[in-house]
Amino acid sequence: MEKPWPKTNSDVCIRCAACTAVCPVSRVSPKFPGPKQAGPGAERFRTPGEPSVDQWIDLCIGCHLCDMACASGVNISELNLIAKAKYTDEKGRPFRDWLLTHTYLFSPLGSLFSPIANLLLKSGTIRWLADSLLKIDRRRKLPRYESPTFRQWFKAHHFNSHKKMAYFYGCYTNTNEVDVAKATVEVLEANGFEVTLPSQRCCGIPMLGNGDFKGARKLGLWNVPSLLNSVRSGLDIVFSSTSCGHMIKHEYSNLLNIPGSEEVAQHTFDIFEFLRNLKEGGNLNTDFRKSSLRAAYFAPCHLKSLGIGFPAFDILQLIPGFKVDYIAADCCGLGGTFGFKKEKYEISEEIGRDLAEAIDRLKPEIVLSDCEGCRMQIRHLTGLKVLHPIQILRDAMTR
Amino acid sequence: MDIKTEVLIVGGGATGAGICRDLALRGIPCVLIEKGDLASGASGRNHGLFHSGGRYAVADPEASRECITENGILRKIAPHCIEETDGFFVSLPEDGLAFRDKFLQACEKVGIQTTLLNRDEVLSLEPELNPNLLSAVKVPDGAIDPFTLVLENARDAELHGVKILLHSEVTSLILDGDRVKGAKTKDRIRGEEYTIEASYFVNATGAWANQILKLVGLRIGMALSKGSMLITNTRLNHGVINRCRPPSDADIVVPNDTVSILGTTSIRLEDVEHFEVTPDEVSLLVQEGSKMIPAIRETRFIRAYAGIRPLFLSEEKGDDRAISRGFVLIDHAKRDGLQNLITITGGKLVTYRLMAERTSDLICQKMGRNTACSTHSNPLPGASRPAGLRERFKQFSAARGEIVCDCELVPRKEVEELLGTEKLRDFQDILHRTRLAKGTCQGGFCVYRLLGVLHDSKMLQGDSNKILKGFLEERWKGIRPILWGAAVKEEELIEYIYKGIFNF
Ligand SMILES: Cc1cc2nc3c(=O)[nH]c(=O)nc-3n(C[C@H](O)[C@H](O)[C@H](O)COP(=O)(O)OP(=O)(O)OC[C@H]3O[C@@H](n4cnc5c(N)ncnc54)[C@H](O)[C@@H]3O)c2cc1C
Ligand code: SF4
Ligand code: SF4
Numbered sequence: 001m002e003k004p005w006p007k008t009n010s011d012v013c014i015r016c017a018a019c020t021a022v023c024p025v026s027r028v029s030p031k032f033p034g035p036k037q038a039g040p041g042a043e044r045f046r047t048p049g050e051p052s053v054d055q056w057i058d059l060c061i062g063c064h065l066c067d068m069a070c071a072s073g074v075n076i077s078e079l080n081l082i083a084k085a086k087y088t089d090e091k092g093r094p095f096r097d098w099l100l101t102h103t104y105l106f107s108p109l110g111s112l113f114s115p116i117a118n119l120l121l122k123s124g125t126i127r128w129l130a131d132s133l134l135k136i137d138r139r140r141k142l143p144r145y146e147s148p149t150f151r152q153w154f155k156a157h158h159f160n161s162h163k164k165m166a167y168f169y170g171c172y173t174n175t176n177e178v179d180v181a182k183a184t185v186e187v188l189e190a191n192g193f194e195v196t197l198p199s200q201r202c203c204g205i206p207m208l209g210n211g212d213f214k215g216a217r218k219l220g221l222w223n224v225p226s227l228l229n230s231v232r233s234g235l236d237i238v239f240s241s242t243s244c245g246h247m248i249k250h251e252y253s254n255l256l257n258i259p260g261s262e263e264v265a266q267h268t269f270d271i272f273e274f275l276r277n278l279k280e281g282g283n284l285n286t287d288f289r290k291s292s293l294r295a296a297y298f299a300p301c302h303l304k305s306l307g308i309g310f311p312a313f314d315i316l317q318l319i320p321g322f323k324v325d326y327i328a329a330d331c332c333g334l335g336g337t338f339g340f341k342k343e344k345y346e347i348s349e350e351i352g353r354d355l356a357e358a359i360d361r362l363k364p365e366i367v368l369s370d371c372e373g374c375r376m377q378i379r380h381l382t383g384l385k386v387l388h389p390i391q392i393l394r395d396a397m398t399r
Numbered sequence: 400m401d402i403k404t405e406v407l408i409v410g411g412g413a414t415g416a417g418i419c420r421d422l423a424l425r426g427i428p429c430v431l432i433e434k435g436d437l438a439s440g441a442s443g444r445n446h447g448l449f450h451s452g453g454r455y456a457v458a459d460p461e462a463s464r465e466c467i468t469e470n471g472i473l474r475k476i477a478p479h480c481i482e483e484t485d486g487f488f489v490s491l492p493e494d495g496l497a498f499r500d501k502f503l504q505a506c507e508k509v510g511i512q513t514t515l516l517n518r519d520e521v522l523s524l525e526p527e528l529n530p531n532l533l534s535a536v537k538v539p540d541g542a543i544d545p546f547t548l549v550l551e552n553a554r555d556a557e558l559h560g561v562k563i564l565l566h567s568e569v570t571s572l573i574l575d576g577d578r579v580k581g582a583k584t585k586d587r588i589r590g591e592e593y594t595i596e597a598s599y600f601v602n603a604t605g606a607w608a609n610q611i612l613k614l615v616g617l618r619i620g621m622a623l624s625k626g627s628m629l630i631t632n633t634r635l636n637h638g639v640i641n642r643c644r645p646p647s648d649a650d651i652v653v654p655n656d657t658v659s660i661l662g663t664t665s666i667r668l669e670d671v672e673h674f675e676v677t678p679d680e681v682s683l684l685v686q687e688g689s690k691m692i693p694a695i696r697e698t699r700f701i702r703a704y705a706g707i708r709p710l711f712l713s714e715e716k717g718d719d720r721a722i723s724r725g726f727v728l729i730d731h732a733k734r735d736g737l738q739n740l741i742t743i744t745g746g747k748l749v750t751y752r753l754m755a756e757r758t759s760d761l762i763c764q765k766m767g768r769n770t771a772c773s774t775h776s777n778p779l780p781g782a783s784r785p786a787g788l789r790e791r792f793k794q795f796s797a798a799r800g801e802i803v804c805d806c807e808l809v810p811r812k813e814v815e816e817l818l819g820t821e822k823l824r825d826f827q828d829i830l831h832r833t834r835l836a837k838g839t840c841q842g843g844f845c846v847y848r849l850l851g852v853l854h855d856s857k858m859l860q861g862d863s864n865k866i867l868k869g870f871l872e873e874r875w876k877g878i879r880p881i882l883w884g885a886a887v888k889e890e891e892l893i894e895y896i897y898k899g900i901f902n903f
Contacts, residue, residue: 010633011633011699012699012885014885014888015844041808053789053792053793055796
């Protein structure tokens with residue numbers, strides 16, 4: 001029989017509970033038994049052929065903090081994800097979850113009709129409808145669409161160089177935070193790289209987070225050959241969204257077994273990791289303008305799980321006069337689509353409270369983070385201006 | 400406190416508990432005496448295989464027939480003690496198929512239903528099996544929870560007026576001519592001594608049978624054989640896995656709730672109280688077990704334990720497994736002229752009810768009474784209660800209160816209820832009646848929590864350090880043989896915790 005999921009190893013768990021100590025969800029909600037119980041603990045009770053009973057499994061936000069805390073190397077969040085997939089496969093996913101995980105399909109339309117779309121998204125009636133019909137919490141602001149999209153902008157953009165790069169911008173950046181992608185391109189160009197855009201679709205992490213392995217795998221199977229093409233023609237790939245990066249570098253091979261993904265992963269870098277590598281080789285353009293901004297930087301969970309340290313935080317220090325504090329808090333609590341769901345809104349906000357308080361203590365003018373989810377959540381929690389660090393770097397580059 | 404009764408049953412294993420329930424249902428007053436807790440002998444230290452009889456079909460059709468009949472009865476009267484998993488007799492390439500064909504014929508003769516499955520069919524049911532296997536025969540084996548079985552028999556007997564004395568030992572028997580008049584007994588916790596007078600005495604002490612008989616100068620031809628088993632951390636198989644070959648060492652893997660149990664070995668020994676699992680046995684179990692389920696080579700084990708089988712020597716043979724696994728019922732009136740003493744020993748857990756029925760029939764015959772047995776149709780008290788892994792997980796998932804044992808999901812509520820309803824006398828009694836301390840950490844984390852619960856409910860008697868120490872010593876005995884890999888790591892952590900508790 002073909003094994004439907006990769007083999008996982010809960011046997012090495014020594015029951016120390018270090019994982020539960022760091023789990024943001026079990027910190028705020030007694031409904032979730034915590035990674036030790038939900039992962040290796042529950043694994044001893046799950047029977048392959050039998051229907052799932054662990055309805056709390058979809059409270060796991062997928063932050064991977066437990067995996068990082070576990071000294072025994074138990075792949076806890078993976079166990080959770082697999083259990084969640086089984087649970088949601090059986091129970092069926094509400095239309096709401098389909099909507100939240102398939103935004104990549106209708107976002108281009110949203111962009112095209114952005115004036116209307118944004119009015120609708122802002123409208124109280126629509127949000128009330130979304131809340132009561134779809135259980136998308138009305139206290140959440142839905143992200144605005146921008147026009148033109150990044151891809152459209154890029155078409156009209158020209159820069160030639162013999163040094164070439166590929167860029168995985170991610171679907172959200174393309175339609176909702178276009179300037180992040182522009183900034184990425186501009187910074188790379190300032191360093192002499194010509195950017196190319198391999199054809200790409202949503203990386204699939206929203207689906208994976210919702211336990212839809214099949215859907216996520218389909219997208220992965222679409223993206224990997226295209227990315228592999230770039231890699232094999234000698235290009236390195238950068239991403240500006242740490243969640244897309246986490247998906248491409250880890251989950252495509254680890255969980256989804258997508259052929260060629262390991263090779264892609266070896267040549268795929270976080271944009272700041274890439275810049276830091278340039279700096280270490282003495283090749284980074286460090287011609288920065290002086291800045292007097294006071295910022296605070298928040299490291300997303302999916303950056304931590306990449307295991308590359310905090311390259312954005314390192315590089316930002318190079319801007320003269322720019323003051324940036326590191327925000328000592330774990331997990332913003334949004335968890336991708338998690339925080340939009342009515343039944344999880346409170347948990348999401350409660351997790352974020354630590355972060356909001358930590359920001360409040362630092363009193364920054366602006367907050368920076370590499371993940372769109374974290375940025376959304378911080379805007380929501382603090383009302384502050386929140387940017388991707390690449391935007392600050394671009395602004396500091398003398399053009 | 401001196402006691403007078405009609406029948407005194409010595410030994411609170413499955414057999415003794417079964418007899419006192421049987422007699423009680425027939426309206427015959429009796430008392431059960433057990434030197435430890437219920438099921439502290441072989442009944443609590445066996446493999447937990449709910450035999451279909453397949454294992455004995457070729458070599459011992461009689462014992463096999465008993466098994467399949469009782470198998471059918473127990474499914475009805477004790478469904479909450481049985482997991483109906485089915486079993487597979489797996490032929491590996493080195494076994495060939497000659498035995499399989501004999502096996503199929505023998506099963507048919509005895510009346511055990513079989514289904515022959517090809518390689519792919521069995522692998523789809525049991526994906527962890529050795530993919531090189533030739534075929535497998537499905538039989539109605541299962542897994543049995545011996546603790547619940549014994550406890551429920553005793554509970555029903557008590558409901559019918561039987562007195563059960565635990566932690567009390569028969570130390571001598573008082574003879575009066577050709578009859579036993581009474582038993583001198585000692586309460587092992589309080590040290591009190593007292594006499595129980597009865598008209599009939601049943602020696603249901605299993606492997607200890609000769610020790611009781613020695614008290615009246617008798618002896619039966621019985622050998623003792625140690626069987627060792629290993630418990631895995633996670634359950635590897637859904638059904639029981641047997642090797643399809645003449646019964647041998649380490650050729651069965653029985654699933655049990657959250658775990659799988661590999662067994663057994665078979666080693667002659669003299670001392671029925673002091674024994675442990677040796678490194679050679681561990682290697683043998685892993686080596687042989689992994690031929691059927693390759694994952695056994697890498698899997699984590701959480702405990703090793705052993706039990707003693709009494710083997711009745713009808714005739715001397717070389718291999719202990721060739722000796723009848725059927726039971727022996729001895730009327731010492733016929734054999735030795737001692738009118739009111741009966742010994743029942745040997746057999747299997749699965750045949751406990753039949754053994755109890757035959758013993759009770761003999762007593763009735765001696766008493767000149769004519770009451771029929773009803774245990775074959777009379778379900779045990781808890782028979783409708785939901786059982787099993789999924790049910791526990793479901794309850795945990797639905798309403799999680801405070802959990803005492805994280806590994807086996809034992810809620811504090813369950814422990815408190817138990818403490819409220821039963822008169823428990825020893826710390827281990829609590830562990831016998833819940834799944835506490837049966838999981839990955841083997842009580843490393845939950846037992847000190849349990850002491851807290853006991854303290855809160857003011858039920859902590861005696862020195863808690865001593866209780867903890869006693870528990871840890873027993874635990875160590877079970878853990879030491881399997882200490883490698885992740886188990887060592889966890890043990891270091893637990894040792895550190897206990898050093899803290901004991902202030903070392
Ligand atoms: C290793 C092993 C594996 C087995 N596997 C299986 C299996 O998979 N399936 C199956 O069906 N059967 C199995 N069996 C057989 C089964 O366990 C026994 O047949 C059954 O438990 C016997 O029960 P019993 O009550 O006769 O004996 P026991 O359970 O041993 O009970 C005897 C009791 O007498 C008590 N006692 C002794 N002396 C005194 C005294 N002086 N005063 C008071 N009390 C006393 C002891 O404390 C003990 O509790 C296995 C046995 C062993 C050893
Ligand atoms: S992934 Fe995050 S939310 Fe999920 S169990 Fe681990 S720490 Fe908790
Ligand atoms: S999963 Fe890891 S961190 Fe969590 S209890 Fe087990 S060993 Fe400890």
